[in-house]
Amino acid sequence: MVHNGIIENFRALREDLAAQGLAFESETDTETIALLTRHHLDSGMTPVEAVAATLKRLDGAFALAFLFDGHDDLMIGARKGSPLAVGHGKGEMYLGSDAIALAPMTDQVTYLEEGDWVVLTRAGAQIYDAQGRLANRPTTRIRLDQARVDKAGHKHFMAKEIAEQPSVLAASLGFHTANGQTSLALPEGVDFSTCDRVTMVACGTGHYATQVAKYWFEQLAGVPVETDIASEYRYRQPVLSDKAVGIFVSQSGETADTLAALRHVTGKVARTIGVINVPTSSIARETDVALSIHAGPEISVASTKGFTAQLLVLLLLALKAGLDRGRLTEAQVSAHLETLRGLPALMAQALDHEPEVEALAVRLAESRDALFLGRGVMYPLALEAALKLKELSYMHAEGYASGELKHGPIALIDKNMPVIVLAPHDALYDKTVSNMQEVMARQGQVILISDRAGLEEAGDVWARLVMPNVPDLLAPMVYAVPAQLLSYHTALARGTDVDQPRNLAKSVTVE
Numbered sequence: 001m002v003h004n005g006i007i008e009n010f011r012a013l014r015e016d017l018a019a020q021g022l023a024f025e026s027e028t029d030t031e032t033i034a035l036l037t038r039h040h041l042d043s044g045m046t047p048v049e050a051v052a053a054t055l056k057r058l059d060g061a062f063a064l065a066f067l068f069d070g071h072d073d074l075m076i077g078a079r080k081g082s083p084l085a086v087g088h089g090k091g092e093m094y095l096g097s098d099a100i101a102l103a104p105m106t107d108q109v110t111y112l113e114e115g116d117w118v119v120l121t122r123a124g125a126q127i128y129d130a131q132g133r134l135a136n137r138p139t140t141r142i143r144l145d146q147a148r149v150d151k152a153g154h155k156h157f158m159a160k161e162i163a164e165q166p167s168v169l170a171a172s173l174g175f176h177t178a179n180g181q182t183s184l185a186l187p188e189g190v191d192f193s194t195c196d197r198v199t200m201v202a203c204g205t206g207h208y209a210t211q212v213a214k215y216w217f218e219q220l221a222g223v224p225v226e227t228d229i230a231s232e233y234r235y236r237q238p239v240l241s242d243k244a245v246g247i248f249v250s251q252s253g254e255t256a257d258t259l260a261a262l263r264h265v266t267g268k269v270a271r272t273i274g275v276i277n278v279p280t281s282s283i284a285r286e287t288d289v290a291l292s293i294h295a296g297p298e299i300s301v302a303s304t305k306g307f308t309a310q311l312l313v314l315l316l317l318a319l320k321a322g323l324d325r326g327r328l329t330e331a332q333v334s335a336h337l338e339t340l341r342g343l344p345a346l347m348a349q350a351l352d353h354e355p356e357v358e359a360l361a362v363r364l365a366e367s368r369d370a371l372f373l374g375r376g377v378m379y380p381l382a383l384e385a386a387l388k389l390k391e392l393s394y395m396h397a398e399g400y401a402s403g404e405l406k407h408g409p410i411a412l413i414d415k416n417m418p419v420i421v422l423a424p425h426d427a428l429y430d431k432t433v434s435n436m437q438e439v440m441a442r443q444g445q446v447i448l449i450s451d452r453a454g455l456e457e458a459g460d461v462w463a464r465l466v467m468p469n470v471p472d473l474l475a476p477m478v479y480a481v482p483a484q485l486l487s488y489h490t491a492l493a494r495g496t497d498v499d500q501p502r503n504l505a506k507s508v509t510v511e
């Protein structure tokens with residue numbers, strides 16, 4: 001038996017089974033499912049009856065696959081809270097977590113719905129719903145370009161995904177705009193005209209994307225915004241408004257906490273919008289409107305193109321909110337879209353600096369800790385950069401708003417502390433320079449990532465990385481590139497597993 005998820009009542013089940021004389025070999029909830037099924041088989045049930053009886057007793061989230069000794073033409077799968085899909089081959093059938101996992105075998109996929117379970121033989125599949133009724137779920141043909149999962153000549157998926165960002169963002173911009181990319185083309189349900197606030201919920205990197213977007217929604221649409229981490233939001237008692245728009249951001253569309261947060265507000269807010277990368281995912285299906293970021297499969301556990309593509313779609317949503325609320329005219333939106341058309345080229349220019357980033361990463365890899373600083377939209381980017389460095393290189397890294405430095409973190413600064421400052425030469429730049437000087441006065445090693453004007457003004461820093469001049473709205477996407485490359489090359493220098501960092505899963509389908 002294979003199990004992804006958590007069985008919340010496994011201790012009670014375990015005690016029950018132990019009382020009936022069954023012996024356990026491990027402490028896992030997974031073994032409990034296997035033994036419970038075995039117990040049902042021993043009482044004379046067929047495999048299908050045994051699984052049906054087991055499923056009735058399980059609380060929690062799971063995707064399950066069962067094989068039975070002596071039944072070589074039978075596999076049973078079940079899903080509740082975790083994704084599961086059936087693949088159709090010629091004279092063979094498959095179970096997988098999603099279309100990407102199944103892509104090397106087949107392009108014919110049936111997605112199981114919440115509570116479904118399926119009996120597979122080589123000849124086909126019979127799907128039952130949570131009530132045990134036969135269910136008819138459609139089989140879809142997945143586009144192989146969407147499921148293409150090779151490294152395209154790169155050493156790692158992460159390297160490929162970083163490199164393809166200019167083309168990903170260009171394509172996504174094309175999908176969401178019309179008239180030669182001069183006007184927005186978002187689905188009808190995307191409407192902010194009567195909303196009294198925007199609530200954005202996500203986890204990890206998606207959460208940092210929403211934190212950047214908060215600045216944009218406030219600036220472009222003048223709408224109050226709250227952002228929260230899904231695992232907190234779902235257990236808070238958020239004050240909901242029936243005029244609010246809820247935006248749920250998830251690359252996989254299957255993150256358990258984000259899905260639970262979505263369900264928490266469904267029916268209580270004016271509308272829910274999903275910003276997702278997998279159009280068949282649970283969050284895509286359960287939001288009122290789902291907008292794809294069109295990033296293509298993201299295989300590396302560390303999100304890179306997913307992040308910048310989320311930012312792009314959130315920026316388009318902020319422009320739409322500005323338009324709907326009368327803060328922006330069509331002409332102003334058009335002008336912003338014109339600016340956005342320059343984004344792929346600017347990201348390509350940022351990518352050109354990879355050799356300098358690599359050299360810097362070799363030095364950074366010697367350190368134990370790192371601090372990232374940023375102001376305005378660069379603050380959430382500092383948080384994202386720190387997350388990336390932690391998850392890839394296992395170095396301790398923190399992101400701070402530059403202005404917070406003197407409220408505590410400055411105590412950490414000494415000659416061994418690298419401080420990476422993300423600071424385009426914008427309206428807030430002078431303030432960031434003062435923060436950098438505070439670091440340098442305490443022998444901190446400042447690595448400044450800025451444009452030429454910013455680097456010239458900064459004086460003598462420990463290391464520098466030059467970025468192209470970027471319009472303010474594009475800076476978070478462009479500056480994400482050196483942050484991603486820095487964590488990638490630091491991980492390489494430290495010899496960690498880039499695509500599959502320890503202890504992490506690509507899609508966190510349990511809370």
Ligand code: M6R
Pocket residue numbers: 203204205206249250251252253254255258301302303304388391504506507508
């Ligand atoms: O699939 P999601 O966008 O919902 O995933 C959310 C986080 O688990 C994810 O962003 C995670 O933080 C990544 N490992 C970051 O690189």
